[in-house]
Amino acid sequence: MAAQDSTAVSRRAFLGGHDPTDVMPWTTSEIMREACTGCGACVEACPEGILHQGRGGHPVLDFSSPCTFCAACAEACPEPVFDLERDPPWTAVAVVASGCLEPQGIACRACEDACDHDALRARPMLGGRAEMRVDADACTGCGGCVPVCPTGAIQIREQEPADA
The missing domain is CATH 3.30.70 (Alpha-Beta Plaits)
Incomplete structure (x- = not known):
């Protein structure tokens, strides 16, 4: 029997014909x-x-x-989908998931090297390991870190707006 995907897709998303x-x-x-x-x-x-x-x-x-x-x-785009007045263009940022090699004690830091905005930094932890942290203020969400991650642990996700 095949394992079930733990990613929940809403009924609206499934039936609505768009990607989640x-x-x-x-x-x-x-x-x-x-x-x-x-x-x-x-x-x-x-x-x-x-x-x-x-x-x-x-x-x-x-x-x-x-x-x-x-x-x-x-x-x-011929439709009223985009607003070029938005600055920044979006609030999406990189998110590092648990599959990252650094906390497992395996030196990688490919994402840190690929980031032109210095938004990804390894924070040293005890035992010679490191935790990859994302500086949401510096991250543009460009996705330059995504294709270089050997484990696919980085995704670009919309960030919730900060309360004023």
Whole structure:
């Protein structure tokens, strides 16, 4: 018998024809679900080739390379999906999961080396191990750290806005 995936997908997400993780710069997942027609203009316009059409035609970032925030996707979109006035373009940041090698005592730090914004830092722990920490203020969510992680322990996730 196959093991069940522990990732819960809501009924709405399953039946609605869109991917459960749909972070995109200059928009929100709610606006994406409501206004995106799945035409693919943003996918074709992406010079990095990191946008793909997901379920229902909505764009999905695969982070095979960093997002340069060139705004080609937003400029190509014929619908009111993107807001280029958003600054920063999104609140997504890198999140390091438990599969990271550093806390296991295996020196890696590939993500730290790949981060152009110095947002990922190894914090030494007892026993010669380290914990990878993300400086959310420095992280742009570009995803440059994602493809270099040998264990796939890094994901880009939307960060909750801080209360003022």
